[in-house]
Amino acid sequence: MPVDDRTLDDATLEELREIAARYPEPRSGLLPMLHLVQSVQGRVTSEGIEVCADILGITAAEVSGVATFYTMYKRRPVGDYHVGVCTNTLCAVMGGDVIFERLKEHLDVGNDETTTDGRITLEHVECNAACDYAPVVMVNWEFMDNMTPQSATDLVDDLREGKEVRSTRGPRIATWREVERVLAGFPDDLADEGPAAGPASLVGLGIARERGWTAPGGEASGPTGSPTDSPGESAELADTSRAESETKQEEGHQDG
Numbered sequence: 413m414p415v416d417d418r419t420l421d422d423a424t425l426e427e428l429r430e431i432a433a434r435y436p437e438p439r440s441g442l443l444p445m446l447h448l449v450q451s452v453q454g455r456v457t458s459e460g461i462e463v464c465a466d467i468l469g470i471t472a473a474e475v476s477g478v479a480t481f482y483t484m485y486k487r488r489p490v491g492d493y494h495v496g497v498c499t500n501t502l503c504a505v506m507g508g509d510v511i512f513e514r515l516k517e518h519l520d521v522g523n524d525e526t527t528t529d530g531r532i533t534l535e536h537v538e539c540n541a542a543c544d545y546a547p548v549v550m551v552n553w554e555f556m557d558n559m560t561p562q563s564a565t566d567l568v569d570d571l572r573e574g575k576e577v578r579s580t581r582g583p584r585i586a587t588w589r590e591v592e593r594v595l596a597g598f599p600d601d602l603a604d605e606g607p608a609a610g611p612a613s614l615v616g617l618g619i620a621r622e623r624g625w626t627a628p629g630g631e632a633s634g635p636t637g638s639p640t641d642s643p644g645e646s647a648e649l650a651d652t653s654r655a656e657s658e659t660k661q662e663e664g665h666q667d668g
């Protein structure tokens with residue numbers, strides 16, 4: 413695929429400085445700054461490294477050390493959709509390995525390679541803390557739960573054809589560059605699309621409430637979730653109640 417060697421324009425330089433200024437120690441802004449570089453240039457370029465170093469007053473080697481340490485930073489161009497297949501233990505035994513092999517064959521790419529049309533970059537990824545929905549595929553860091561080889565090939569076909577694709581948890585799948593901009597700290601206002609947690613993630617909570625179990629030092633909330641004195645706990649319960657309510661609504665839609 414062609415490499416985007418667009419230089420970072422004045423507006424981007426201003427946004428990079430804006431990110432650095434968010435932190436008491438400007439170098440703390442390096443991670444989101446690198447995401448912003450990726451949102452513009454599709455990868456961490458040499459220019460991006462030099463610019464970040466210059467703004468933060470650190471060396472290019474220090475920036476490069478960070479950019480090559482974390483797997484979310486890419487030195488090679490990424491396609492419109494980064495498809496990450498979890499091949500960690502649970503997903504692997506539940507079908508992740510088979511899905512990854514099927515997608516490599518279907519897309520005619522190897523690990524961390526991009527299709528010739530520049531649409532899909534395929535990569536095997538580590539556990540996404542979504543084991544209760546194994547096997548899991550991530551598209552631009554949105555979850556696609558309970559995948560199969562067939563649903564995974566259908567997914568990449570839809571993405572390549574430009575169809576609107578939604579995460580199995582609700583949100584529309586944005587392009588990789590759009591998502592990189594969100595990771596840089598410029599929200600796209602899609603954060604509240606979809607449920608906060610799904611049924612499989614809430615099974616343990618339901619059992620604990622049924623049986624009156626609490627964490628050490630906590631208070632029993634009862635089956636319906638009694639009010640608590642702790643703002644943090646209240647917020648957590650409110651979020652959980654919202655998730656449960658949304659899950660029930662979804663189940664209602666499916667039953668209907």
Ligand code: FES
Pocket residue numbers: 498499500501502503504538539540541542543546548
């Ligand atoms: S092993 Fe795949 S999400 Fe945990």
